[in-house]
Amino acid sequence: MNTFRKLVEKRIDNNLIETEILEQIILKSGGVLREAIRIMNQCCSECLVLIRMEPEQTNIKINKDILDTALRELRNDMARPLSNNEYKLLTTIYHKFNPDDESDQDQFLDLLHNVYILEYINDNLWYDLHPIVIYLLNRKGYLLES
Template identity: 35%
Template sequence: MEKCQAECDISPSLVERTKRWGKSITKTEVSEDKVVAGAGFNLSAYFVELLARMKSETTTRQEIREEIQPRVSELINLINDIIAEIELSRRQVLVIIDNLEKCDYEKALDLFYCHSTQLTQPLCKIIYTFPISLRSSNKFTQIKMNFSEDIIYPNIKVHEKDGNVKETNGRTFMKQIVAKRVSTDLFTPEALEYIIDMSGGVIREFIRIIRDSAVRAIARRKTLIDKDIAVEVINGLKNSYQAQLSDEDYEVLLNIYETKDIRRDEKLVGLLHNLSVLEYKNGRSWCDVNPIVRSILEEKNLLPEK
């Protein structure tokens, strides 16, 4: 937004409309130095302050939602007018809405299923991230009809579908992530391989395990992250995963362990969303039990004997 204002000529009348719309849906005063229209008015700072209050003040957040809902069409028209002014400078607009993949499943379903029309009304290219669990919803076919394309980025394969053969390319990629952020020399080889295994190829989990392992190593004044430290971190994560599993979930997990099949199943949707089940791609998409959750199944003696 700041770059847009700096490099594109946004008319004072449009800035004034933006200010009026924003003030009309807030219940608290915005400091005057940030709402003066014209050259001194910073659109980016204005909306950042509005969003900050929505995140931190529960009452304000609810009031703002109630005010915005009947005025969404007005907001979309305002957005499209801003887009039109930007494109007068012969620049195309690309909007990326990130972090929606972290939304609760129900909120994501409400957003993409019930409000897809509003999401696609801005007259520019938009990329929305969404939870991978949404793909297994029985409403996903209808959701896709409202968007031009859906692209799934599966987790990094660190083993093949049969679970026995380690997938070399994926594991090499995970090690490259470590090498670029820190150094593989900070891990014993056994510890790094174990962390890769237990991450299941989920980058976010991989980074979290490394971070927590590093904190423990520093606290103990160790120069290397060894497997014992990594195991302690994984044991802590086991408790978190186990707390979110029901008896019915264990039945679904056992079925996934044996079949590796992705199907339209609301029970599976929840397990994909909380990362108890992970999706991969090898030609056709398939899924498997998160290695951390699989270790829980092993401890409970729920897995069939090989």
């Protein structure tokens, strides 16, 4: 968290973002720097929209509302290309931290390269899902307990 915080603070003034919101951005990135930057970029885009709508307003900060709007945009972007088969594969990875079999290899690699699936290596190689994807699975009902 501290490493990410320092990196973000080099790119954006502390006075332009609420502390707890920065922590949420880091958590929503899944530990992937590129994703943290993408979320921050979307938040900055939302701030620019507000500035254009109300140019006299000078105290705009990245707050919960701006983060929520940015995450909604990113969720919609991530949800558009997903098929039912991909949702099923993502659900399997959520529960097992690995794909079931090799038959889904191309689909798996596509989701991995597009950061729907995150790869982690410590003592073992394992996979998890981008936090935004977990939200999508919950929303679609794939993670409901039976």
